[in-house]
Amino acid sequence: MTALPPRRVQRILFIHQNFPGQFGRIAASLARDPRYDVLAVGKDGCPGLPGVRTLAYQLHREPAPATHHYAKPFEAGILYGQACLRLLITVKEKGFVPDVIIAHPGWGETLFVKEVFPLARLIHFSEFYYHTDDADVGFDPEFPSTIDDRARVRAKNALQLLNLEACDLAVAPTQWQKSLHPRAYHDKIHLIHEGIDTDFMRPNPDAAFTLPNGKVLRPGDPVLTYVSRNLEPYRGFHIFMRALPQILADNPACDVVLAGGADVSYGARTADGRSWRDTMLAEVTVDPERVHFLDRISYARYRDLLQVSAAHVYLTYPFVLSWSMLEAMACGCLVIGSDTAPVTEVIRDGENGLLVDFFDTAAIAAAVSRALQHPAPLRPLRERAVQSITEGYGVDKGIAGYRALIRTALAQADTRDARLQA
Structure with a gap:
C-alpha cells in the first residue's frame, strides 16, 4: 500500500484589533505546534504575543465629521476593513496564504478578507449582536434610551450582518450572546469560551x-x-x-x-x-x-x-x-x-x-x-x-474547542476542494 504524503503545515491567520484579545491562548498553543504556521494582524500599537509574528495596520483617516452619526460606526468599519485589506495584500504578495482565518470582526477588519483570500475558511468571534430591547440598551432606567439611541443601535447591526454573512463558522462565548444573533445564522455559531487559566487563577491560602x-x-x-x-x-x-x-x-x-x-x-x-x-x-x-x-x-x-x-x-x-x-x-x-x-x-x-x-x-x-x-x-x-x-471554563477546554473548530474548517475546505476536482 502506498503511504499517503504527509499533510502540509496549515497556515492560520489571526485578526484582532487589539491582538491577542480573546485569541491569546489558542494563538500561543498553535504557534508552539509544528503543524501550524501562525501569523497575526492587529491595529498599530496592539499588545502582540510572544512567539507569534504580528503585523500592524494603520488607518489613513477617521470617519468624516459630516457623516451621519447613525452611519459613523459603519464608515469606521469600512476604514478598518480597508486598512486591513491593504496589509493583507502585502501579506499575500510575500507568500503567506492562510488556510483558516480566526478574527474578531466587530470593528470591520474582516469585511474584505475574502477578496484577498477567497479560499480561506473564515471563523468569526461573534461577541455581540445589538438589540433595542431585552439586552443592554434601555436596561437601566437611570439612563433611558431615546428614539435616536434605538435607531443608532439598529443601524450598528449593518456591520454585524455583513460579518455573519461573510464567515464560514463563528464562535460565541456564552449561550445568551449566541442567542442574540439572528436565528438564521445559529447553525454557524459554535459555543466556545476561550477559557480561564486556572493554573494561575486559583485559591491560595497564603496569599497577601x-x-x-x-x-x-x-x-x-x-x-x-x-x-x-x-x-x-x-x-x-x-x-x-x-x-x-x-x-x-x-x-x-x-x-x-x-x-x-x-x-x-x-x-x-x-x-x-x-x-x-x-x-x-x-x-x-x-x-x-x-x-x-x-x-x-x-x-x-x-x-x-x-x-x-x-x-x-x-x-x-x-x-x-x-x-x-x-x-x-x-x-x-x-x-x-x-x-x-x-x-x-x-x-x-x-x-x-x-x-x-x-x-x-x-x-x-x-x-x-x-x-x-x-x-x-x-x-x-x-x-x-x-x-x-x-x-x-478552563483554558484547556477553550483551546480544545478552538482546535476542533479549526479541524472542522479544514475538513470543509477539503470537501470543497474535492467537489471542485470531481
Missing part, C-alpha cells in the same frame, strides 16, 4: 495583598472586592457605590477594595465630563480609610487581590460576560452577581455563588454582610465556584 496605606490583607480577613476594566454603570459601579454606606455600617471591620480605570469602556460618559468615580464620590459618602480605589493594577496583583477576597461583587447590564467574574470564581471568591444574562449561565444562586437584583442596593448589602459575617456556611459555595470554572 498590600494596600497603598501599608495594610496587608490575607485570606480570612473581611475584604470586599469589586473589579472592572473601568468603573462605569455598565458594570454596575453606580449601584455598588450606593450599596456601600449600608455595607460599611453593617460590617465595621471590613475593607473595600475597588480596582478599575477612570475611563469608559461601554456606555455613556457623564454629562459634565467627570469620571464616574468622581461623580459617585460626590453623591455617596464613604470612609477613605476603609474604601480603597486602586485604579488598574498588574495581573499578578489582581490575582492576589481576588485570592484574599471574602466577598466579590460583580454587577453587569445584560451584556458580554467579563473574564473577571470567571477569574474571581476560579480564585475561590464568593461572587455576589447580578441576576442578569449571561451571569446566570455560570452562577447558580446558593450553589456556587449568590445572585441579586442588579438595582437592589439593600439586597446587595445584605448578601455582602452574609458573606462577611457567616463565611463558614458559605465555604461550599466557594469550593463549587472553583469546580465550576475548572470543569467548565
